[in-house]
Amino acid sequence: xxxxxxxxxxxxxxxxxxxxxxxxxxxxxxxxxxxxxxxxxxxxxxxxxxxxxxxxxxxxxxxxxxxxxxxxxxxxxxxxxxxxxxxxxxxxxxxxxxxxxxxxxxxxxxxxxxxxxxxxxxxxxxxxxxxxxxxxxxxxxxxxxxxxxxxxxxxxxxxxxxxxxxxxxxxxxxxxxxxxxxxxxxxxxxxxxxxxxxxxxxxxxxxxxxxxxxxxxxxxxxxxxxxxxxxxxxxxxxxxxxxxxxxxxxxxxxxxxxxxxxxxxxxxxxxxxxxxxxxxxxxxxxxxxxxxxxxxxxxxxxxxxxxxxxxxxxxxxxxxxxxxxxxxxxxxxxxxxxx
Amino acid sequence: xxxxxxxxxxxxxxxxxxxxxxxxxxxxxxxxxxxxxxxxxxxxxxxxxxxxxxxxxxxxxxxxxxxxxxxxxxxxxxxxxxxxxxxxxxxxxxxxxxxxxxxxxxxxxxxxxxxxxxxxxxxxxxxxxxxxxxxxxxxxxxxxxxxxxxxxxxxxxxxxxxxxxxxxxxxxxxxxxxxxxxxxxxxxxxxxxxxxxxxxxxxxxxxxxxxxxxxxxxxxxxxxxxxxxxxxxxxxxxxxxxxxxxxxxxxxxxxxxxxxxxxxxxxxxxxxxxxxxxxxxxxxxxxxxxxxxxxxxxxxxxxxxxxxxxxxxxxxxxxxxxxxxxxxxxxxxxxxxxxxxxxx
Numbered sequence: 301x302x303x304x305x306x307x308x309x310x311x312x313x314x315x316x317x318x319x320x321x322x323x324x325x326x327x328x329x330x331x332x333x334x335x336x337x338x339x340x341x342x343x344x345x346x347x348x349x350x351x352x353x354x355x356x357x358x359x360x361x362x363x364x365x366x367x368x369x370x371x372x373x374x375x376x377x378x379x380x381x382x383x384x385x386x387x388x389x390x391x392x393x394x395x396x397x398x399x400x401x402x403x404x405x406x407x408x409x410x411x412x413x414x415x416x417x418x419x420x421x422x423x424x425x426x427x428x429x430x431x432x433x434x435x436x437x438x439x440x441x442x443x444x445x446x447x448x449x450x451x452x453x454x455x456x457x458x459x460x461x462x463x464x465x466x467x468x469x470x471x472x473x474x475x476x477x478x479x480x481x482x483x484x485x486x487x488x489x490x491x492x493x494x495x496x497x498x499x500x501x502x503x504x505x506x507x508x509x510x511x512x513x514x515x516x517x518x519x520x521x522x523x524x525x526x527x528x529x530x531x532x533x534x535x536x537x538x539x540x541x542x543x544x545x546x547x548x549x550x551x552x553x554x555x556x557x558x559x560x561x562x563x564x565x566x567x568x569x570x571x572x573x574x575x576x577x578x579x580x581x582x583x584x585x586x587x588x589x590x591x592x593x594x595x596x597x598x599x600x601x602x603x604x605x606x607x608x609x610x611x612x613x614x615x616x617x618x619x620x621x622x623x624x625x626x627x628x629x630x631x632x633x634x635x636x637x638x639x
Numbered sequence: 640x641x642x643x644x645x646x647x648x649x650x651x652x653x654x655x656x657x658x659x660x661x662x663x664x665x666x667x668x669x670x671x672x673x674x675x676x677x678x679x680x681x682x683x684x685x686x687x688x689x690x691x692x693x694x695x696x697x698x699x700x701x702x703x704x705x706x707x708x709x710x711x712x713x714x715x716x717x718x719x720x721x722x723x724x725x726x727x728x729x730x731x732x733x734x735x736x737x738x739x740x741x742x743x744x745x746x747x748x749x750x751x752x753x754x755x756x757x758x759x760x761x762x763x764x765x766x767x768x769x770x771x772x773x774x775x776x777x778x779x780x781x782x783x784x785x786x787x788x789x790x791x792x793x794x795x796x797x798x799x800x801x802x803x804x805x806x807x808x809x810x811x812x813x814x815x816x817x818x819x820x821x822x823x824x825x826x827x828x829x830x831x832x833x834x835x836x837x838x839x840x841x842x843x844x845x846x847x848x849x850x851x852x853x854x855x856x857x858x859x860x861x862x863x864x865x866x867x868x869x870x871x872x873x874x875x876x877x878x879x880x881x882x883x884x885x886x887x888x889x890x891x892x893x894x895x896x897x898x899x900x901x902x903x904x905x906x907x908x909x910x911x912x913x914x915x916x917x918x919x920x921x922x923x924x925x926x927x928x929x930x931x932x933x934x935x936x937x938x939x940x941x942x943x944x945x946x947x948x949x950x951x952x953x954x955x956x957x958x959x960x961x962x963x964x965x966x967x968x969x970x971x972x973x974x975x976x977x978x979x980x981x982x983x
Contacts, residue, residue, distance in 0.1 A: 348826035348827070348828065348829075349797070349826055455915045457915060458915075485682055485853065485916065486681065486853060486855075486897055486898055487681060487893060487897050487911055487912035487916075488911070488915065489897070489911075490897035490898075490899070490909035490910065490912075491913075493909055494908050494911060497908070512826065512827070513899075514827075514901065515898070515899035515901050516899050518901060518905050519899045519905055519909060538905065539905075542901065542905070552828060553827060553828060554901065556827040556828045556830065556831040557827055557856065557901055558830075558831075558834075558854065558859065558860045559856050559859070559900055559901050559902065560855040560856045560858075560859045560883065560895060560898050560900065561859075561900055561903075562859060562860075563859050563860075563879060563880065563883065563884070564859075564860065565835075565838065565860055565861070568831050568835075570831065570832070570835070571828045571831075571832075572832075574796040574797075574798050574799065574829060575796075575826070590828075
């Protein structure tokens, strides 16, 4: 087994809240994550809003400081590394943001935006910064002649390409992509997913791909971690997660996705209620308040994330389910659609 | 049976300093009671502008609305504002995408719904309005409706707020419900709950629903009929089986093949539509889709110069606006399916 590029152990982020008259509390946004990403590997982090996936991404690139656990990148502990210690790693570790409108400085030309990480990290590419910027623009499918234009002159999809070029500029080994396509129209979304896939293969980049869209993650990631209320509930190889999900939450999540290849109401596993607040998560298993299979033990004891049957799939559940997602094909038949 | 809502040749134009923007340019459709029409398209295709036109919410100083809109036999375009106002909220209601900005943060949720009720029931007293609102909150699946009635929007979760919006829209038993991306801001498990709720309420009250969305998955699940819009025009419409199973417009093909799926080959590349949706200030001549269409060269230049009309295609009710001959379209599509395989 090859060496991990990124290894996270017990990663935790608690935000303190000072409530007016109420007692101060802690938002347990991320509460003890363990995972590893090998060089050139793509890991998807999926889950609903409030599950802590964005907070995790921000800790990985150290835009946020963890309150517990450790992050090891390329053999170095960067959990509490200061600015100066992080500087040599910044070019190895880059992030792509969700909002292509808010994440680009409107007063800078895209050429300058893409060159910024080179400048900041003191990198002088062979052939000069300008040549490198044009090369990057070409790589992400932008016209290099447009390096002198401003972000507002580009469409949403093109801006996201600028954000990607900027992340690739210093030659990173790991890219954290936080919902990189969710703000884009469907036809544009497919363009950007294909671009990221090509780049990942061509440059051998490792990715942590954060998304709520399970179908997009399936098309991009080799491994997938499903998060719920600050915890990983299931992690494994893509096909295991999508074809043989074992955690009741993963199964409910997958069956709730409306799929265009199936017509009519789907036979879903219905979850009642909303995600509870991370200020006061349920005792024991955090999913038990919505779990169709919850029993007494689930309230008393928090299930650990453990591998079963010696496979690659780890599940945090006392009563995992197996077998195909039985409810899914109900009423649905496959549509003929050109792919 | 006569359709409850009939829209005929609807056009909406906005005058700007750069010229007239034709946001909707000749769209026709109808919806019967108890049926759901899914309106799909990308941003700027005119979906929301169409919805606002039906509700009479365009500012007459800025927008020109022409064509015919008939609601239960009553024409709406050109009707005095005061009369449209009497219909809006009572006979037709709207659910907005973002329930947080559609609810007023300063007032309790129940009071806002009661206001919608009392506007159309001037003789109803406070107590009666409260009873009605609590009943509606319970009906849309909000637990402890009595207590929730007096809470503020910030005390509701996203899913609960959307339920409250639905309660507000349904409080006067409207016959037509327009839902503009009602689940886009919600998580999938909550989206599933809301779609189930809309289907249950529709079965109970026989409401006609216009569902505006960019999500073809949602459409495939809840719609009876589908209207595909591109640059302010209808490019394809028909039953959900016709449009999603035997799609005939190259834009519909492109949309379908660019959506990632949970089934089929995960390693296959997605097939995006090249290019970007056009700006409405500068819509391409001829067929607005021709710069992004793979088949535009097969019609001897017609696609570049001549606007294709929406014409019947194959089975009854299925209509397509494309210059490619029907046989060519069916053959091209079959070749596409054969080339890339049926399953994804």
